[in-house]
Amino acid sequence: MSSREIAALTGKRHDNVMADCRKMLDALNLQSPEFLGDYQDAKGRTYQEFWLDQDLTLTLMTGYSIPLRHKVAKRWRQLETGETLPTKSNSGLPEYRRARTLKMSVEAVTSLFDLMPHLSPEAKQCAAANIINPVAGFDAIPLPVIEEHYHTAGEVGEMLDVSANKIGRLANANNLKTEQYGKFFLDKSAHSSKQVEAFRYNANGVEALRHLIHGADVA
Secondary structure: OEHHHHHHHHOOOHHHHHHHHHHHHHHOOOOHHHHEEEEEOOOOOEEEEEEOOHHHHHHHHOOOOHHHHHHHHHHHHHHHHOOOOOOOOOOOHHHHHHHHHHHHHHHHHHHHHHHOOOEOHHHHHHHHHHHHHHHHOOOOOOOOOOOOOOEOHHHHHHHHOOOHHHHHHHHHHOOOOOOOOEEEEEEEOOOOOOEEEEEEEOHHHHHHHHHHHOOOOOO
16 A cells, blocks of 8 residues: 555645654664655656555554554455555556566576476476466466376375385386376475475376386385
């Protein structure tokens, strides 16, 4: 919410609201320029205003009277439910911040793919969609349609009555972790909260493992 809108809602002078914003940001050890934008009045003169997120807006309101806090709280409900649209700033500051966040998200996705070069195209598309779409605000990257089913080592182990570790060892020893037998997907590590590359097996992979295990002692 902009400081001008807060001033209009509360009936306070805008310069007083600006002073209140500066005091609050100083007390929170936040850099004021990060929240500043420009606007032009009816005569084309340029002035500054603050743009505050919900947390900062409500923090600012704690110093105001209950009726004024109620007006601002009602306005936030309207914004969140889509009943009304926020007043846009001529500075384009909110749009710039969203664009900067989107750029950082794209860079994070690129770095992730550099660290995990074996990920399948479907896994990359899915990861990019989950990271970028919430920032963009729409489905900029569609989720992939995966027609073939892929099984984890644990699932294959249950099918063949062996351990997941044995499935992994056999796959590594016989070079089965290729596109012919499955694909690498992004998955949660079994021992931590980290995301790791995990190979999943298609029908060919399951049959190849079944052939290797058939007639052997199971683990």
